[in-house]
Amino acid sequence: KAVVSTQSTGAIGGVLSSLGYAYLHPFLEDAGFTDSAGVQMLHGIPGMLGGLFAALACLADNTNYMFSYNTQWTTSVNCDRSRGQQFGYGIGAIAVSLAISIVGGLITGLIIRLPWTPGVERQDMIIDHDFWNIHDKGHDPRERRKPVVLGNINVETKA
Numbered sequence: 001k002a003v004v005s006t007q008s009t010g011a012i013g014g015v016l017s018s019l020g021y022a023y024l025h026p027f028l029e030d031a032g033f034t035d036s037a038g039v040q041m042l043h044g045i046p047g048m049l050g051g052l053f054a055a056l057a058c059l060a061d062n063t064n065y066m067f068s069y070n071t072q073w074t075t076s077v078n079c080d081r082s083r084g085q086q087f088g089y090g091i092g093a094i095a096v097s098l099a100i101s102i103v104g105g106l107i108t109g110l111i112i113r114l115p116w117t118p119g120v121e122r123q124d125m126i127i128d129h130d131f132w133n134i135h136d137k138g139h140d141p142r143e144r145r146k147p148v149v150l151g152n153i154n155v156e157t158k159a
Contacts, residue, residue: 025041051093055089
């Protein structure tokens with residue numbers, strides 16, 4: 001049962017991540033939120049799902065499942081928390097993680113809007129060549145590609 005539940009959790013996380021990229025990401029972009037690296041869809045949504053399932057796992061008891069809160073978290077024996085209280089701590093941890101990420105994102109957004117920070121055009125937000133020492137010289141996707149000649153055929157290379 002444990003293997004199936006963990007594999008199911010991962011599969012659900014993968015499906016939610018993919019659906020987030022397909023549907024939620026464009027909606028957020030249209031609303032003015034920028035997630036150039038897709039961190040929200042790749043880490044945020046599956047992470048929140050994993051936190052929720054971990055909190056729900058605390059509610060399991062020995063009568064219904066092979067593993068339970070009392071048998072798996074042996075370090076919590078001296079803690080005097082019930083399964084319900086530990087569930088509350090798990091949900092609280094999710095809330096704290098969300099609060100930190102939202103506040104951190106807002107602070108970062110305010111900082112990059114300051115007049116002395118370098119500006120980046122929206123279409124160039126995912127391109128790091130201007131700010132990092134990238135070792136793939138000549139592979140800046142904004143540079144026009146030179147045609148490659150294959151025999152008598154000219155082929156335009158794509159970024």
